[in-house]
Amino acid sequence: MLTVEGLSSAYGRIVVLHEVSLTVAQGEIVALVGSNGAGKTTLLRTISGVQPLTGGRILLKGRPIERMPAHARVGLGIAQSPEGRQVFGPLSVEDNLRLGAFRRQDAGLAERLAQAYAMFPILWEKRAIPAMSLSGGQQQMLAIARALMAAPKLLLLDEPSLGLAPLLVDQILNAVVSLRDQGMTILLVEQNASAALAIADRGYVLETGKMVHQGAAQSLLTDPRMQAAYLGL
Ligand code: ATP
Numbered sequence: 001m002l003t004v005e006g007l008s009s010a011y012g013r014i015v016v017l018h019e020v021s022l023t024v025a026q027g028e029i030v031a032l033v034g035s036n037g038a039g040k041t042t043l044l045r046t047i048s049g050v051q052p053l054t055g056g057r058i059l060l061k062g063r064p065i066e067r068m069p070a071h072a073r074v075g076l077g078i079a080q081s082p083e084g085r086q087v088f089g090p091l092s093v094e095d096n097l098r099l100g101a102f103r104r105q106d107a108g109l110a111e112r113l114a115q116a117y118a119m120f121p122i123l124w125e126k127r128a129i130p131a132m133s134l135s136g137g138q139q140q141m142l143a144i145a146r147a148l149m150a151a152p153k154l155l156l157l158d159e160p161s162l163g164l165a166p167l168l169v170d171q172i173l174n175a176v177v178s179l180r181d182q183g184m185t186i187l188l189v190e191q192n193a194s195a196a197l198a199i200a201d202r203g204y205v206l207e208t209g210k211m212v213h214q215g216a217a218q219s220l221l222t223d224p225r226m227q228a229a230y231l232g233l
Contacts, residue, residue: 001026001185002047002154007056007066009039009046016042018209019056024154029176029186031200031217033193033230038206040189041083044156047187048080049073060154077153081143083162083189089132093123096131096142100149108151116145119175137168144175155179157188161195173199193230197221205230 002024009017016039024030032040045051047058049070058066065073079100087096097116101109117124120141126134131142140160147155157176161169169192177199180186190196197203197217205213205226213220220226 001028001061002187003057003059003062004043004047005057005059007043007046007058008054009042009051010054011042015054016209017046020206020209020211021056022204022211022214024185024187026185027180027183028201029180029188029199031193031196031203032187032189032206033191033196033203034206035230036191037208039209040206041158043206044080044158044187044189048078048156050080074150074152077151078156079147079150079152079154080156081147081158081160083158087131087134087139087142087146090130092128093131093134093142094127096146097123097149100146109149112149112151116148119148119178120145137164137172140164140168140172141175144172148179153185155184155186157186159189159191161190161192169195193226194221194232197231 004020004022006019006021007017008015008019020043034040042051046053049068053066057064060076060078065076097113122138123142123145131139134142144160160172173195176186176188188196188200197220200217203215203217203220204211213226
């Protein structure tokens with residue numbers, strides 16, 4: 001589904017990603033973990049096209065997309081749920097969801113709204129209230145549901161568990177697993193490496209802009225170097 005080859009990215013003269021490569025196959029959850037400031041968010045933003053690259057390639061189903069503007073990538077099936085939730089606070093929950101639909105008039109809109117509410121029933125209960133009145137966990141659910149409204153083929157999730165209580169973390173990650181079980185392809189960025197690897201098929205570890213480990217999620221979870229450096233064991 002997604003192939004990233006030798007990708008570099010910089011903020012001005014500060015290079016943040018150094019020839020990073022990864023793949024995500026159809027129907028996989030791939031976890032991207034690494035400490036604060038490693039460049040995980042920058043990698044997601046470069047894939048979605050919000051951040052320009054300085055080198056390398058990005059292929060979606062074999063098609064180069066690295067020169068396409070972000071909106072064209074949404075049209076091809078890439079949706080990102082941003083870190084820090086970033087919902088539209090004064091707008092109602094339902095209007096936030098409607099804004100996530102790439103083609104506002106398309107026929108599948110009502111069905112996707114129904115799917116979003118089925119996945120997160122609390123959003124149905126709160127559909128008419130301003131998004132800023134939601135709790136942190138509910139806002140996170142809204143951000144994910146809004147990304148799904150574009151009917152993506154590839155979902156980029158940035159830190160969906162950030163700042164949430166353990167019970168809510170479980171609820172969000174269970175939702176991610178059920179999306180994968182329905183055929184969605186997911187690249188999941190998390191600082192909570194053990195929680196992310198526990199639900200992922202494969203994982204990558206980014207350290208100061210370089211990929212330093214990769215492998216099956218289970219083998220990363222049991223790797224002593226991973227346990228010492230990233231898993232707090
Ligand atoms: P975190 O989990 O803290 O978000 P991260 O792994 O997602 O970490 P990034 O947010 O991608 O890391 O940041 C990578 C590096 O790029 C950091 O050193 C950060 O300070 C720097 N950086 C991020 N955004 C900008 C920006 N807009 N301008 C300049 N430097 C930036």
